Amino acid sequence: MHLTDFQIFLLLSLLKVAVVLVITLTAVAYTVLLERKVIGRMQNRWGPSRVGPFGLLQPLADGIKLFLKEDLTPMLVDRPLFLAAPVIALTCALVSVAVVPFGAVTIYKGVDLFEVANVNVGLLVILGITSIGVYGIALSGWSSNNKFALLGSLRATSQMISYELALGLSLVGVVLRAGSLNLRTIVDSQSAHGMISWNIFGGFQFVAFFIYLMSAYAETNRSPFDLPEAESELVAGYHTEYSSMKFAMFFMAEYANMITVSCVATLMFFGGASSPFGHLTDFGGPIAMGLQSIFWFLFKIVAFLFLYIWVRSTLPRFRYDQLMGFGWKFLMPVAIVNIIVTSLAMALHAKV
């Protein structure tokens, strides 16, 4: 059977979408397990260890449990929005992985295998989809007709729109250095000499990186910025009234967002899928090189996820006014100063 170029493109794209989706969902499930295990060890206990060897089948058991639970819908909820909210949250969390290049450029029949869609404004696409994801949380709290859920979602929404600014501004320095919003180009601009050309070291973007890291923790509602779901004050925050699969969708969205944020951190500051040793470790044919790049990308992502969990088990929660003050009065001005210094340095460099 002879296929036209378009048919090959379509088939390979569908295949890429399916593979990436399955891997992301599996990664979400195992991030949950990783978190429970690591936090367990940090608190001097074992964590889940009964289901399967080392508790490795725990995500499966959790999935079955959540799936088979009774799906309660409380009275007086705004039903359409109540149903739409978890769908919006999960969809937005999963879609943004589409523009992430998770390996070196590997062209097979004119299709880039290691990125679902190579978009010129890839970074803006991720930021845009993340900003749409706010609706999932905002609507879930409002439609639940529950004051704790409403308070949780108000906190989450205001926190996310506040920290979105610092997050966006912290990435401007990197964009200035790369001269592009295309994630591939940004990665390429850091892959010349391995670790030295990464934006965090050679690019002198470490201030931007710490701003990004902190705003990313706030964006994903993770500890120490997990006020939207502070158990001691708000029962469970915006998903108080959700049960069964709808709750699972919020849960998966949170972890998928963590993965996306780690992907962006890797791409923007840590050279994406490029090796930390530059071209010293280049060996083998295209397949070996492709696998190597995927290994480095996954290694960096797992390192970021581990950092997330480490921070969660280490730091106490912020107070709400401290959170807002920190975002607006500290992170944002520092991010702006970082942009000015970076552009000044680049202008001077271009002149000399």
Next chain:
Amino acid sequence: MQLALFIIFAALAIAGALNLLLQKHPINSALSLVVVMLSLAVLYWSLGAEFLAAAQVIVYSGAIMVLFVFVIMLLNAGEEEHTTGSRAAYFAGIPGSLAVFCLLSFVFLRESKALGNVHMSNAPAGAMSNIAQISEVLFTKLLLPFEVTSILILVAILGAVVLARKEEHE
């Protein structure tokens, strides 16, 4: 392909706009407006204006409409009452909007040849994006309006700060 995208998302935009007017609850209207803005972003994208599409999503659907929804949630606005509409709306509004519609379609149909044609496939992945073009125009030809707009926004921010502080003193 482009035509199919246009038909789907133009229909979605119109449906969203109608829903915005017909819904009784303000939060449903606000969400319909989000649908309109997202469909517009897809239309921009299909015309090759990637940056405009992304900016539309981030600024309008992601920031401004979230703020709208936030305020509606915070004030807990109830359902609106539907009136039959004022007489002025019937006598001036409907003919007026029809006249504007006719005028716009007349102008566009007449000038359609001069407006040119853009296809989505014209911009292959990895090619020069239109951000450079937009910023060049913005920082050379349109510098004065651009700066004036930023001062306008600064004034608006200061006004908001002043209004917010006033309550604190009382």
